[in-house]
Amino acid sequence: MSIVKGRMTAEFSGPLVVFLIGMRINHFHKFSKWWPVFRSMGPMLEELSANPQSGFLGTEFAFCSLRQVMLLQYWKDFESLERYARSHDEKHWPAWTAFNRNVGSDGTVGIYHETYAVDGGAYETVYGNMPAFGLGKVAGLVPATGSRNEARDRMRVSNQS
Secondary structure, eight states, X not given: OOOEEEEEXXXXXXXXXXXXXXXXXXXXXXXXXXXXXXHHHHHHHHHHHTOGGGOEEEEEEEEOSSSEEEEEEEESOHHHHHHHHHOXXXXXXXXXXXXXXXXXXXXXXXXXXXXXEEOTTSOOOOEEXXXXXXXXXXXXXXXXXXXXXXXXXXXXOOOOO
């Protein structure tokens, strides 16, 4: 990844859904439980990336700790995310049923997700001397103009307390 010098912001103005999804390995020695969960995300991301009509915009991968991984995903809207999650014809559904069958609530693997629906303009991004990352990677980068204290202006939110 090449570094983009200077202060940049994401070239994005519409509404979006931010989806955090991850897993935590609670018992390292139970490899047969957590490994299938870990490797199930790759094929889903390939499937989504290959289908521009899915509503999936892109993702970032992060190791939160030795035990925990997370994906930061961007979606066009909640309906697209929900449609994918519930579709019996795509890779998420079999992965979800396999998790419930093989792990369920036995405590060996933790999973989580958080979903945020964000109105257009109700977010702001700044990247300083960074490779394209996050929403900037998904949407492209443009120079962040103005003073360094104009996050509120970039968000186009009112000065309400």
